[in-house]
Amino acid sequence: xxxxxxxxxxxxxxxxxxxxxxxxxxxxxxxxxxxxxxxxxxxxxxxxxxxxxxxxxxxxxxxxxxxxxxxxxxxxxxxxxxxxxxxxxxxxxxxxxxxxxxxxxxxxxxxxxxxxxxxxxxxxxxxxxxxxxxxxxxxxxxxxxxxxxxxxxxxxxxxxxxxxxxxxxxxxxxxxxxxxxxxxxxxxxxxxxxxxxxxxxxxxxxxxxxxxxxxxxxxxxxxxxx
Amino acid sequence: xxxxxxxxxxxxxxxxxxxxxxxxxxxxxxxxxxxxxxxxxxxxxxxxxxxxxxxxxxxxxxxxxxxxxxxxxxxxxxxxxxxxxxxxxxxxxxxxxxxxxxxxxxxxxxxxxxxxxxxxxxxxxxxxxxxxxxxxxxxxxxxxxxxxxxxxxxxxxxxxxxxxxxxxxxxxxxxxxxxxxxxxxxxxxxxxxxxxxxxxxxxxxxxxxxxxxxxxxxxxxxxxxx
DNA sequence: TCAAAAGTGTTAGCATTACACCCATGC
DNA sequence: GCATGGGTGTAATGCTAACACTTTTGA
Numbered sequence: 140x141x142x143x144x145x146x147x148x149x150x151x152x153x154x155x156x157x158x159x160x161x162x163x164x165x166x167x168x169x170x171x172x173x174x175x176x177x178x179x180x181x182x183x184x185x186x187x188x189x190x191x192x193x194x195x196x197x198x199x200x201x202x203x204x205x206x207x208x209x210x211x212x213x214x215x216x217x218x219x220x221x222x223x224x225x226x227x228x229x230x231x232x233x234x235x236x237x238x239x240x241x242x243x244x245x246x247x248x249x250x251x252x253x254x255x256x257x258x259x260x261x262x263x264x265x266x267x268x269x270x271x272x273x274x275x276x277x278x279x280x281x282x283x284x285x286x287x288x289x290x291x292x293x294x295x296x297x298x299x300x301x302x303x304x305x306x307x308x309x310x311x312x313x314x315x316x317x318x319x320x321x322x323x324x325x326x327x328x329x330x331x332x333x334x335x336x337x338x339x340x341x342x343x344x345x346x347x348x349x350x351x352x353x354x355x356x357x358x359x360x361x362x363x364x365x
Numbered sequence: 366x367x368x369x370x371x372x373x374x375x376x377x378x379x380x381x382x383x384x385x386x387x388x389x390x391x392x393x394x395x396x397x398x399x400x401x402x403x404x405x406x407x408x409x410x411x412x413x414x415x416x417x418x419x420x421x422x423x424x425x426x427x428x429x430x431x432x433x434x435x436x437x438x439x440x441x442x443x444x445x446x447x448x449x450x451x452x453x454x455x456x457x458x459x460x461x462x463x464x465x466x467x468x469x470x471x472x473x474x475x476x477x478x479x480x481x482x483x484x485x486x487x488x489x490x491x492x493x494x495x496x497x498x499x500x501x502x503x504x505x506x507x508x509x510x511x512x513x514x515x516x517x518x519x520x521x522x523x524x525x526x527x528x529x530x531x532x533x534x535x536x537x538x539x540x541x542x543x544x545x546x547x548x549x550x551x552x553x554x555x556x557x558x559x560x561x562x563x564x565x566x567x568x569x570x571x572x573x574x575x576x577x578x579x580x581x582x583x584x585x586x587x588x589x590x591x
Numbered sequence: 592t593c594a595a596a597a598g599t600g601t602t603a604g605c606a607t608t609a610c611a612c613c614c615a616t617g618c
Numbered sequence: 619g620c621a622t623g624g625g626t627g628t629a630a631t632g633c634t635a636a637c638a639c640t641t642t643t644g645a
Contacts, residue, residue, distance in 0.1 A: 144459075149381075151377040151378065153375045153377065154380075154451075193376050196451070196453060223449040226422060232371050233371055235371070305624085306625090322608075324610085324625085345616090346617075347616065347622035347624065348615040348617095348624045351624085531597085532597085533596075548636075549599095550637085551636085572644075572645095574642040575597080575643065
């Protein structure tokens with residue numbers, strides 16, 4: 140395929156992707172973890188991830204690893220690279236750089252089972268996860284920071300919810316991601332004044348007074364990789 | 366060194382860094398480019414960069430490449446990774462991922478000469494560079510976007526200037542980076558009200574009325590990699 | 592005295608925050 | 619009728635943006 144060759148001093152490094160996949164569940168921000176089935180760090184929880192295949196784009200690899208390692212069914216609503224972790228000693232097997240990705244999965248995607256060489260997969264509170272393998276705690280911290288920034292910026296909160304949702308549900312996403320409480324009136328004012336939500340007429344039944352349902356107005360804003 | 370080995374499906378990719386190094390010169394935002402001396406893209410301008418060495422951290426590699434390829438003397442005031450470019454076909458020699466970095470060099474660092482296998486090095490207007498090798502135009506675009514974001518955020522503009530500077534000079538940095546003109550009064554109000562500048566008493570001689578000199582107040586804010 | 596660049600205040604509009612009570616429904 | 623959660627408005631404050639003239643110096 141290539142007639143030119145890489146120069147001899149070119150480091151060949153293992154190229155991996157790891158994914159911090161978030162979803163809302165039980166009113167909490169949850170992150171998807173897998174239990175490693177092989178060394179190193181066997182039987183330790185870790186972010187799903189693995190090595191990029193030949194001829195495979197980074198984003199494709201992230202998507203494949205997410206599917207294989209966790210058997211999640213739905214399409215991620217957002218999948219973007221956010222930082223590359225390349226410390227020399229981060230993997231005891233040798234030089235491995237990990238292009239870390241952040242993903243948002245819509246509500247309802249909670250049936251996950253381990254696949255590949257993962258023993259299992261499950262959702263854990265993103266702000267208080269179990270001990271993680273490699274430098275995955277650091278990766279997770281960065282991912283949460285990035286998620287908080289993107290949340291306001293690109294109406295990312297909607298991606299956590301089904302097509303129709305109530306304003307209190309949406310506020311719950313904000314509160315779970317930002318890890319702080321918001322004022323109901325100001326929240327509604329701000330969101331509705333942006334004009335990106337359209338009322339969906341119906342009402343959902345619950346314990347107290349039923350809430351108005353909304354859906355995203357057709358205007359879809361695709362966030363760039365900044 | 367490592368008793369464990371990488372699994373067979375692990376893609377070994379060439380691991381490179383590229384650096385978009387910015388400085389102010391002649392009232393313009395300039396980017397540092399090198400003329401490639403070898404294939405592919407020989408005699409084409411490109412961002413300085415190259416392969417990471419074994420046992421070398423990504424940031425170290427970026428610094429080394431910057432020094433070797435361009436012979437710049439001064440320390441970069443900021444050097445941070447911002448995105449990883451890993452498209453399968455971005456390098457005709459094979460799979461090479463580039464961890465792109467952004468650097469800011471202080472004023473006065475304009476003596477650059479080619480080194481390594483670069484034919485030459487020089488400063489070019491960042492908003493209107495010559496045709497670039499590989500996907501370096503795309504990398505540069507991302508770098509400028511990131512630079513604009515970081516500018517306000519972390520008082521990054523100060524890093525372009527010598528220790529003491531005038532407010533019109535600082536405003537010039539903002540205008541060059543953001544590529545638009547700003548109101549003098551609002552600019553001064555905003556900057557001075559942040560309380561991060563302290564007047565340096567003296568005055569610098571020039572054509573019109575001399576300007577007050579300022580320096581950064583000791584409070585140094587180290588920006589994180591977000 | 593002229594040219595060139597530095598310096599200076601006010602106003603209007605807009606967004607953000609804080610804050611407390613009534614409403615609709617199911618049980 | 620009561621418990622539960624949904625829904626509503628206003629006032630104060632702070633930030634942002636627009637805008638024109640005077641001051642200081644060197645030539």
